[in-house]
Amino acid sequence: MLIGPAGTGKTTLLRVLCQEPAVREAGLLLLAPTGKARVRMEEQIQIKGAQTIAQFLLPLDRYDPATRAYRLSRRERVDAGRTVIVDEASMLTEEQLAAVLDALAKIDRLILVGDPRQLPPIGAGRPFLDIVRRLAPKNVEALFPRVSTGYAELTVRRRQRGEERDDLLLAEWFSGRPLDSGADEIWGRIETDQGSPHLRFVRWDAPDELQQKLLDVLVEELELSSREDALGFEQTYGGTLHGASVYFWSGRDGQAGACGHVEDWQILSPVRGASYGVEAVNRLIQATFRTRTRAYATGRNRKIPKPMGREQILYGDKVINIQNQRRYDVWPKEGALRYVANGEIGVVVGQFKTKNAGYAGLPWKLEVEFSSQPGVKYGYGGKDFGEEGEPSVELAYALTVHKTQGSEFGLTLVVVPNPCRLLSRELLYTALTRQQNRVVILHQGERHELKRYSAGYYSESASRLTNLFRAPCPVEIQDRFLEEGLVHRTRRGEGVRSKSEVIIADLLYSKGIDYHYELARLGLDGTPRYPDFTIEDAETGQTIYWEHLGMMRVPAYKARWGRKLDWYRRQGILPWEEGGGPNGILLTTQDDERGGIDSARIEQLLRQVLGY
Numbered sequence: 001m002l003i004g005p006a007g008t009g010k011t012t013l014l015r016v017l018c019q020e021p022a023v024r025e026a027g028l029l030l031l032a033p034t035g036k037a038r039v040r041m042e043e044q045i046q047i048k049g050a051q052t053i054a055q056f057l058l059p060l061d062r063y064d065p066a067t068r069a070y071r072l073s074r075r076e077r078v079d080a081g082r083t084v085i086v087d088e089a090s091m092l093t094e095e096q097l098a099a100v101l102d103a104l105a106k107i108d109r110l111i112l113v114g115d116p117r118q119l120p121p122i123g124a125g126r127p128f129l130d131i132v133r134r135l136a137p138k139n140v141e142a143l144f145p146r147v148s149t150g151y152a153e154l155t156v157r158r159r160q161r162g163e164e165r166d167d168l169l170l171a172e173w174f175s176g177r178p179l180d181s182g183a184d185e186i187w188g189r190i191e192t193d194q195g196s197p198h199l200r201f202v203r204w205d206a207p208d209e210l211q212q213k214l215l216d217v218l219v220e221e222l223e224l225s226s227r228e229d230a231l232g233f234e235q236t237y238g239g240t241l242h243g244a245s246v247y248f249w250s251g252r253d254g255q256a257g258a259c260g261h262v263e264d265w266q267i268l269s270p271v272r273g274a275s276y277g278v279e280a281v282n283r284l285i286q287a288t289f290r291t292r293t294r295a296y297a298t299g300r301n302r303k304i305p306k307p308m309g310r311e312q313i314l315y316g317d318k319v320i321n322i323q324n325q326r327r328y329d330v331w332p333k334e335g336a337l338r339y340v341a342n343g344e345i346g347v348v349v350g351q352f353k354t355k356n357a358g359y360a361g362l363p364w365k366l367e368v369e370f371s372s373q374p375g376v377k378y379g380y381g382g383k384d385f386g387e388e389g390e391p392s393v394e395l396a397y398a399l400t401v402h403k404t405q406g407s408e409f410g411l412t413l414v415v416v417p418n419p420c421r422l423l424s425r426e427l428l429y430t431a432l433t434r435q436q437n438r439v440v441i442l443h444q445g446e447r448h449e450l451k452r453y454s455a456g457y458y459s460e461s462a463s464r465l466t467n468l469f470r471a472p473c474p475v476e477i478q479d480r481f482l483e484e485g486l487v488h489r490t491r492r493g494e495g496v497r498s499k500s501e502v503i504i505a506d507l508l509y510s511k512g513i514d515y516h517y518e519l520a521r522l523g524l525d526g527t528p529r530y531p532d533f534t535i536e537d538a539e540t541g542q543t544i545y546w547e548h549l550g551m552m553r554v555p556a557y558k559a560r561w562g563r564k565l566d567w568y569r570r571q572g573i574l575p576w577e578e579g580g581g582p583n584g585i586l587l588t589t590q591d592d593e594r595g596g597i598d599s600a601r602i603e604q605l606l607r608q609v610l611g612y
Helices: 010-018 021-026 035-045 053-060 094-103 127-135 166-172 185-191 207-221 230-235 278-289 291-297 425-431 447-454 499-510 555-570 599-610
Strands: 028-032 083-086 109-114 146-148 151-153 199-204 240-242 245-247 265-269 318-321 345-350 366-370 377-380 393-395 398-400 409-416 435-444 474-477 480-483 533-536 543-549 585-590
Touching (some): 010 021, 010 035, 010 109, 028 035, 028 053, 053 094, 094 127, 166 185, 166 435, 185 447, 185 555, 207 278, 207 409, 207 435, 230 278, 230 291, 265 278, 278 393, 278 398, 318 366, 409 425, 499 543, 543 555, 585 599
Parallel strands (some): 028 083, 083 109, 265 398, 265 409, 409 435, 543 585
Antiparallel strands (some): 146 151, 318 345, 345 366, 366 377, 533 543
């Protein structure tokens, strides 16, 4: 198991492994769940020949493209390589993992790579997370480096070169990992709307308002002159200005054409339907910026295909392939993969009829160049948009968060409706880690309401009562049953963020001390902070703020705690060792070197401070 968030160097580590002569000579099999993940794997490991899981299993009778089912088979297993690497393994269903294992013979090592904090798969189980839990050492949160037999967790983000970014700090709140006590500074910056080069919030309340706000944000973020700037818009995802028109050229000889910029920006939504869903947003974008192209596509002497399918897809539209399928209408034919995976994103680059066109009549099909297969065009005709069944491609200006797993974009615009049944801690974490440079969150209602989704109560993974290795063990938190090993529950029945906080809360509870967990405390400047525990002592009239300091060996965490300690001092809240302050007493505890907590020290503190 090789795990860690985006940018921590998982694929860099794999590249080093794959360059070992003994590993290369014994054979490598590189697999990924999606076409985009497959291409990124090849690019970053610098080895060609990676396959999607469906592509690998199809000729082995372990994937049925008609039903999209993964299955076991009596067909002989294959010796495809002694080292097998599966990237983005958090997306694997139990059936997919079983089919892969069923197909392999004579392997020396199986390496599953991914981030278990992301969304669980669309399908049965959560096998990647179950295996991570099985192999992780008991005190994993206290280890640095986090390595044990069969398990390696990378925690330091290398892609940002140590830069503390607001977007990544916000994403950490939804990761399910224990947070350092100073991490709540992000909510103060959010509430006071401090400008950030990487994070922006835009509020909307009614659905009609969202559409207007979204268009305004697109104009600003894409640096368009106005909503009427169709030419500027089309250039932001791959079009080339030529005279008074924009053309979408295909690449050649493996070099990207229009598809080279198709992932420069992306709109994300948790759902397909509803007024804030993917389908409505795609219609809005097309109706706003592609009306001139539509007129060309419906004219008598058109040089481009007519609008196709239920979504009326046009030449120059951004699209996504939604079926794993072999495709034989491809150019150039030599060297082409002739296979397109579910989730591959591209641009319609044809047909565009010129004087030298080698066919008679009007253009009749869409030709798509996918970012995962630059320099190659796949043809989609009328049969791909029939009334029966799903079309082969759909508009992709907006995509569901699930569809973007394994992908990265320069800029993302994340639509967050409230309420929304599908919102979960993992969905927000996944959505907030798709951007390379900047994320804009278009949120319905107050922005601080997002914080509640960081609690274990909203974990989709924990709500799946399934486990590969043992019977599920559900516990009740409020009105939900969640897997015990994936949430931290106190004796009082509430969810907290770490085992250490469970111990502190249970000790307070056992002594009859009433406390508040993460109760907002407004500073003199109006910014909120969230102490781990707040105890209001009725006898003395004092308020005690208790912070448990973990991971202080990490420089960024230590720096954040230093800023929070300064914040406490400005509020007149001083450490207990200094006699406290006029507005409260600050207590701090820390994990020991082994990652444990000194319960005796906590009891001693309670006797000294509160007399218990």
